[in-house]
Amino acid sequence: MCDFCYIMLHVNKIEELFEQKNFDLMIKLIGDSHDSKERFLVLSALVQQGKRKEALDEIDRYQPVLETSYPFQLMKMHFELLLSEKLYDEARIKLRHYENLPYISQEVEEFLREMKKRIEDEAHQKKGSNLIPLDEVFETLETGTTPSEIAQTIFQLKNYNINLLIDSIRVFLKRRDVHPNFRTYVLIYLVDQKYDSEISVVVQDKMVVVNPAKITPPFMHEDFNEVCHQITLFSNGDTSITETALHLFNCYILDTYPIDIYQDGIIELAQAFVYIAMGYLQQKPTFDSSLASKIQEILDKTPPIKI
Helix, strand or coil: CCHHHHHHHHHHHHHHHHHCCCHHHHHHHHCCCCCHHHHHHHHHHHHHCCCHHHHHHHHHHHHHHHHHHCHHHHHHHHHHHHHHCCCHHHHHHHHHHHHCCCCCCHHHHHHHHHHHHHHHHHHHHHHCCCCCCHHHHHHHHHHCCCHHHHHHHHCCHHHCCHHHHHHHHHHHHCCCCCCHHHHHHHHHHHHHCCCCCCEEEEECCEEEEECHHHCCCCCCCCCHHHHHHHHHHHCCCCHHHHHHHHHHHHHHHHHHCCCCHHHHCHHHHHHHHHHHHHHHCCCCCCCCCCCHHHHHHHHHHCCCCCC
16 A cells, blocks of 8 residues: 555544544554644544543644644633633643744734633632732742742732842742742843843853843844844744744743843744754755754753643
8 A cells, every 4th residue: 555545544534533523543543743733533522432641632733733733723712621620820830831823813912811800700719819928928939849839929020129029039039949930921021121240041041140020031132033034034934843933932931031142143043943843744955053952952941831
């Protein structure tokens, strides 16, 4: 049998099993495939079976693949799963992620605005209007280790006077036992607050000293849009490569902020993310990238946030 015929037979069999709701066999046949359509069928099957936690695990593992072809469908399914599990803090984190993706459509923009309000409305119904007591905020920032508690705390920081929190925030930013993206979110909070004093933060296992009032927010650097543009050009019209590369670029920014990644060069960065994206999509790159391995190592060192 020719390779193409075999592939089509496999695809037809997978779709037939899905339509027959023979989900277990379908998932077994798909295995660890990185094909975006097959991964979306697995996710849809888990949701239909009511296996919400397994579905969330599926998204955590294959989100870059799913986003290449089904970004809007993924968003809708992802938020329904998170809210059904009352994972409001993780929903806020994912909302920020999806808001930072390249523009998809006006429909998506409106959906994300509505989702932002819905998350807060549902979280408010669950938690009421009471803020976390200050002594608990201090304790979580300085010694807390439970991701859900840390997430809940850092998303409430804007409700307090920054001068009351700053000593505990200084401790938090130097902690090496919390997820690096949590440190990034707190640093961004200080940037948004225009906190005008030097502060130390652990970035990529090194202590970096910055003044939040004098650094640029992570996605507002003057070179950000140009790297995105070059990624699109190097992708040669392949939207799957473009979307995956842009997603990885956004992740890399959060993993390295406030380090100036643009010193590596706009073209070099764009090529590196396209190179890595092609590998994720099991395509053979047509060029070399000396920067790709360095970036891949940093991406690999940052695990998904589990709440």
